[in-house]
Amino acid sequence: MTTILTSTFRNLSTTSKWALRSSIRPLSCSSQLHSAPAVQTKSKKTLAKPNMKNIVVVEGVRIPFLLSGTSYKDLMPHDLARAALSGLLHRTNIPKDVVDYIIFGTVIQEVKTSNVARELPAVAEFSTNETMGHSADRLAAAFAVSRMEQDEYALRSHSLAKKAQDEGHLSDI
Structure with a gap:
């Protein structure tokens, strides 16, 4: 290494x-x-x-x-x-x-x-001292993604994951 x-x-x-x-x-x-x-x-x-x-x-x-x-x-x-x-x-x-x-x-x-x-x-305990929430807010602002769009995307992602699990598509993990 x-x-x-x-x-x-x-x-x-x-x-x-x-x-x-x-x-x-x-x-x-x-x-x-x-x-x-x-x-x-x-x-x-x-x-x-x-x-x-x-x-x-x-x-x-x-x-x-x-x-x-x-x-x-x-x-x-x-x-x-x-x-x-x-x-x-x-x-x-x-x-x-x-x-x-x-x-x-x-x-x-x-x-x-x-x-x-x-x-x-x-x-190795390096840190920018920036919290994940602050980093996410900064990136969302830089790419002009609203909080509503983030929430809609998260809801869709979780819904699709639940559907895939219910249909047995995730049985190997």
Whole structure:
């Protein structure tokens, strides 16, 4: 499992001390993560435009490879992911609240687990501090969906599910 933290710096001149210590590194292999110098750009073509965010890859980490059926056998993928992310945060001393994105990947997907990358921020206790209700209201406003339309859709969805269950279409789940 590999985890990479990225952070969006909206104003590079006022970034935190940890951001100034971090360097942009090539990620072609893990040994380069520790030995590569900070990337210096001189070309104006590589600089962000005024309205664009500056994206910075802060660091990457992976859990050690082990023989199948050994030490990791009783752990779920999200537990391993949480350990990798916790180690990454500890190594970089970056506060959770400044991490904008987590890029995560696995070599072999565990069949008992859904999308580990989607679940990782939740199990690692990352939060935007936005409640689900507020998020839903914000999205509904952005897409101009009224409360009445939401309720009608929910009623139709539940009615169709009940009908499918009564007709035996959901007997296998």
